[in-house]
Amino acid sequence: MRPDEKPNLRRLPLFREMMTPTFDDLMQIGYSQVFPPHLELIRQGEYADFLHVIIEGSVELRATWNGRDTVMGVVRPVSTFILAACVCDEPYLMSARTLERSQIVMIPAADVRVALRRDSDFAMAAMRELGEGYRSFVRHTKNLKLRDSLERLAAYILYESNKHDDASSLTLPVEKRHLASYLGMTPENLSRAIKTLHGHGVTVQGMQITITDRARLAAIAGPDPLIDGPGEKVGVPPQRSVS
Amino acid sequence: MRPDEKPNLRRLPLFREMMTPTFDDLMQIGYSQVFPPHLELIRQGEYADFLHVIIEGSVELRATWNGRDTVMGVVRPVSTFILAACVCDEPYLMSARTLERSQIVMIPAADVRVALRRDSDFAMAAMRELGEGYRSFVRHTKNLKLRDSLERLAAYILYESNKHDDASSLTLPVEKRHLASYLGMTPENLSRAIKTLHGHGVTVQGMQITITDRARLAAIAGPDPLIDGPGEKVGVPPQRSVS
DNA sequence: ACTATTGATTGATAAATATCAATCTTAGGA
DNA sequence: TCCTAAGATTGATATTTATCAATCAATAGT
Numbered sequence: 030m031r032p033d034e035k036p037n038l039r040r041l042p043l044f045r046e047m048m049t050p051t052f053d054d055l056m057q058i059g060y061s062q063v064f065p066p067h068l069e070l071i072r073q074g075e076y077a078d079f080l081h082v083i084i085e086g087s088v089e090l091r092a093t094w095n096g097r098d099t100v101m102g103v104v105r106p107v108s109t110f111i112l113a114a115c116v117c118d119e120p121y122l123m124s125a126r127t128l129e130r131s132q133i134v135m136i137p138a139a140d141v142r143v144a145l146r147r148d149s150d151f152a153m154a155a156m157r158e159l160g161e162g163y164r165s166f167v168r169h170t171k172n173l174k175l176r177d178s179l180e181r182l183a184a185y186i187l188y189e190s191n192k193h194d195d196a197s198s199l200t201l202p203v204e205k206r207h208l209a210s211y212l213g214m215t216p217e218n219l220s221r222a223i224k225t226l227h228g229h230g231v232t233v234q235g236m237q238i239t240i241t242d243r244a245r246l247a248a249i250a251g252p253d254p255l256i257d258g259p260g261e262k263v264g265v266p267p268q269r270s271v272s
Numbered sequence: 273m274r275p276d277e278k279p280n281l282r283r284l285p286l287f288r289e290m291m292t293p294t295f296d297d298l299m300q301i302g303y304s305q306v307f308p309p310h311l312e313l314i315r316q317g318e319y320a321d322f323l324h325v326i327i328e329g330s331v332e333l334r335a336t337w338n339g340r341d342t343v344m345g346v347v348r349p350v351s352t353f354i355l356a357a358c359v360c361d362e363p364y365l366m367s368a369r370t371l372e373r374s375q376i377v378m379i380p381a382a383d384v385r386v387a388l389r390r391d392s393d394f395a396m397a398a399m400r401e402l403g404e405g406y407r408s409f410v411r412h413t414k415n416l417k418l419r420d421s422l423e424r425l426a427a428y429i430l431y432e433s434n435k436h437d438d439a440s441s442l443t444l445p446v447e448k449r450h451l452a453s454y455l456g457m458t459p460e461n462l463s464r465a466i467k468t469l470h471g472h473g474v475t476v477q478g479m480q481i482t483i484t485d486r487a488r489l490a491a492i493a494g495p496d497p498l499i500d501g502p503g504e505k506v507g508v509p510p511q512r513s514v515s
Numbered sequence: 516a517c518t519a520t521t522g523a524t525t526g527a528t529a530a531a532t533a534t535c536a537a538t539c540t541t542a543g544g545a
Numbered sequence: 546t547c548c549t550a551a552g553a554t555t556g557a558t559a560t561t562t563a564t565c566a567a568t569c570a571a572t573a574g575t
Contacts, residue, residue, distance in 0.1 A: 073498055092410075094418040095494045101413065113403040113410075122410045122498050145399065152395040156388065159402035160356040166409035167335075167356075167365045170344065173416050174456050175337040177561075205523065213417050215563055220524050235523095235571085251338045255316055255365050420531070448553065458533055463554050478541085478553095 030061040030134060034084055037107050038134065041082070043158050047151035051144050059136035064127045071125040077114035079135040083107065086131025089207065090123045100210040103128070103203060112158055115141050128203070171256045178214040182222045183250035184257055185212060186231060190240055191260040197243070201236040273304040273377060277327055280350050281377065284325070286401050290394035294387050302379035307370045314368040320357035322378040326350065329374025332450065333366045343453040346371070346446060355401055358384050371446070414499045421457040425465045426493035427500055428455060429474060433483055434503040440486070444479040 035056055038044055044052055061084065064070065070081065073093060081088075083106050090101040090110070101123050104110045114121050115138040145152050172181055185208070193199055201208060209219035223233045229249055230242030240246060254260070278299055281287055287295055304327065307313065313324065316336060324331075326349050333344040333353070344366050347353045357364050358381040388395050415424055428451070436442055444451060452462035466476045472492055473485030483489055497503070 092414045092418065092498075094414065094496055094499060097418050099414070099417040101410070113406045116399050117403040117407065119407070120498065122407055122414070146392060146396060149389060149392050149395060152392060152399065153389060156359050156395065156399055156402060159399060159406055160360040163356045163402055163406040163409060164360065164362070164365055166406060166413060167344070170409060170413055170416065171335045171337065171342070171365070173413065174342045175335065175340050179561095216523070217525085217564080218562060221562095224524090253337055255335075255363065256337060422531095459553070460534080460555085461532060464532095467554090 030056060030059065034061060034134070037084065038082060041107055041109065043109050043112070043154050044151075046154050047144070047148050051148040051151055055136050055140060055144055058140050059134050061132060061134045063130065063132045066127055066129045066131075069124060069126045070133070071111065071121050071123075073121050073124045076120050077111060077118065077138045079137055080109060080115045080141045081111060081125070082109045082134040082136070084132040084134060086133075087128045087202075088125050088131060088133070089128050089203075090125050092123050098210075099213070100207050102211070103207075105202075109158070112155065113162060114138075116145070116155065116159065118142070165258060168256050168258055173213050175256070176251075178212065178218055179222050179225055180249055180251065181212045181214075182219065183226060183229075183231075183246055184252060186226075186238055186240065187243075187246055187250045187252050188257045188260075189238075190243075191257075197240040199238050201238060273299060273302065277304060277377070280327065281325060284350055284352065286352050286355070286397050287394075289397050290387070290391050294391040294394055298379050298383060298387055301383050302377050304375060304377045306373065306375045309370055309372045309374075312367060312369045313376070314354065314364050314366075316364050316367045319363050320354060320361065320381045322380055323352060323358045323384045324354060324368070325352045325377040325379070327375040327377060329376075330371045330445075331368050331374060331376075332371050332446075333368050335366050341453075342456070343450050345454070346450075348445075352401070355398065356405060357381075359388070359398065359402065361385070408501060411499050411501055416456050418499070419494075421455065421461055422465050422468060423492055423494065424455045424457075425462065426469060426472075426474075426489055427495060429469075429481055429483065430486075430489055430493045430495050431500045431503075432481075433486075434500075440483045442481050444481060 038056070039052060044055075059082075064086075070088065073091075083104050085106050087106075088104045088110065090104065091098055092101050104125075110125065111121060111123075118138070145155055172184070176184065189199055189202075190196055203211075205219055206216040209216045212219070214222070223231075226233070226246070226249070230240060230245035232239045232241060281299070282295060287298075302325075307329075313331065316334075326347050328349055330349075331347045331353065333347065334341055335344050347368075353368065354364060354366075361381070388398055415427070419427065432442055432445075433439055446454075448462055449459040452459045455462070457465070466474075469476070469489070469492070473483060473488035475482045475484060
């Protein structure tokens with residue numbers, strides 16, 4: 030691992046409050062690696078060997094069943110993922126693959142568990158992280174069960190805008206078919222939903238979204254922090270993690 | 273709290289490994305209460321005051337948005353719920369109400385947080401609990417996104433049977449409209465799905481389910497531990513908890 | 516600049532699911 | 546026991562969403 034990466038890791042909520050010796054131990058053991066785009070890092074069903082920390086790039090979490098698959102989330106720097114599988118010592122429920130060239134630090138799960146036991150500050154941070162991960166999936170479930178696809182898209186756009194300081198213009202961070210899958214719809218359906226939103230406060234051209242009437246968009250989205258999450262701002266890493 | 277309740281609590285995964293003084297402290301502070309049926313214990317959006325432990329009865333977790341609502345889960349003895357909101361010190365994402373007369377032990381969230389910090393065994397147990405809660409919602413999301421409603425029903429029946437030692441005959445633990453909401457469909461849709469399953473290995477009469485052909489049912493359900501969860505058996509409390 | 520390829524969009528259609536209204540059943544209370 | 550009310554079921558219909566097929570647009574590689 031390059032020495033200039035350590036401060037970035039140290040700033041993560043998961044690592045921020047732990048004791049320095051514990052942190053240094055983990056940094057000693059862990060190693061950094063760069064992966065090409067579209068590489069499968071983790072396959073669902075396998076056992077958790079490493080806690081992953083994404084330093085650069087982006088990683089998509091997917092789930093598969095019976096020939097169908099769906100996007101469960103996207104992880105961006107700097108954050109950790111699959112803490113839960115490490116803590117529980119159980120198989121991964123999701124697969125993970127790079128969307129682009131990505132740099133990732135891998136820390137053996139066994140060493141993470143030892144550190145958790147030794148360092149209570151680390152343990153508290155891990156608890157908060159797991160709690161947040163849990164809550165974020167509760168929200169995702171609420172989103173799927175309570176909103177229809179148009180409402181989910183509207184809420185997504187509003188939320189993305191919120192993250193970027195209420196910017197009225199922003200760029201989709203992923204391909205539309207991935208977004209569609211994440212939102213629980215087909216690409217065709219997303220296309221039509223986008224079209225419907227024209228004239229309801231949003232225009233979309235390619236990857237470029239422009240909010241022309243926030244109130245009308247909000248009327249459809251019905252934004253709710255108990256579904257959409259707290260409005261965490263982006264640009265000041267580290268962000269939230271995926272447990 | 274009655275003294276004969278303490279051993280039951282002590283057997284919970286969350287409390288099993290903690291130090292005795294910590295446990296006794298929490299038991300000293302917490303208090304037991306009996307609630308009538310259909311009482312709202314927790315309202316979504318409020319802040320987490322107490323960690324709840326259900327000793328007797330059953331509690332339904334629901335979520336509401338914009339006039340719609342849905343059943344997110346049912347908690348049965350002996351288990352804890354809303355650990356995540358306690359740990360994160362954030363508002364509840366779900367409401368909770370008793371389905372029947374229920375006895376519940378309530379432990380102030382602030383005291384739980386103090387105990388977590390003091391007792392690393394407790395902290396480890398809490399991490400596992402949160403991790404399991406997280407994973408169970410990941411599975412729920414996969415279920416909703418990857419299976420259609422008939423498949424979800426089939427998987428549910430198979431899973432319930434699994435929990436009861438692969439019994440080929442069992443009773444629905446909740447009213448059908450609640451089950452429908454939990455599975456993400458309307459009561460009408462559930463009725464029709466049940467009818468469809470007749471002739472595919474299942475008969476349902478009232479609350480009574482009989483599996484006549486497990487293989488045919490499994491062919492529809494496509495049971496998968498990465499969605500349906502590990503086959504934990506019932507009847508030997510404590511069961512799994514809802515974080 | 517020009518293909519070739521991949522992703523996006525559109526239209527037509529089908530399937531899944533929800534809604535509404537009308538019974539039917541069942542369990543509890545008088 | 547009967548009556549009532551709540552839940553379940555059924556049928557008819559509407560809405561939502563998915564699927565399939567055919568372009569269209571954008572992009573990367575030569």
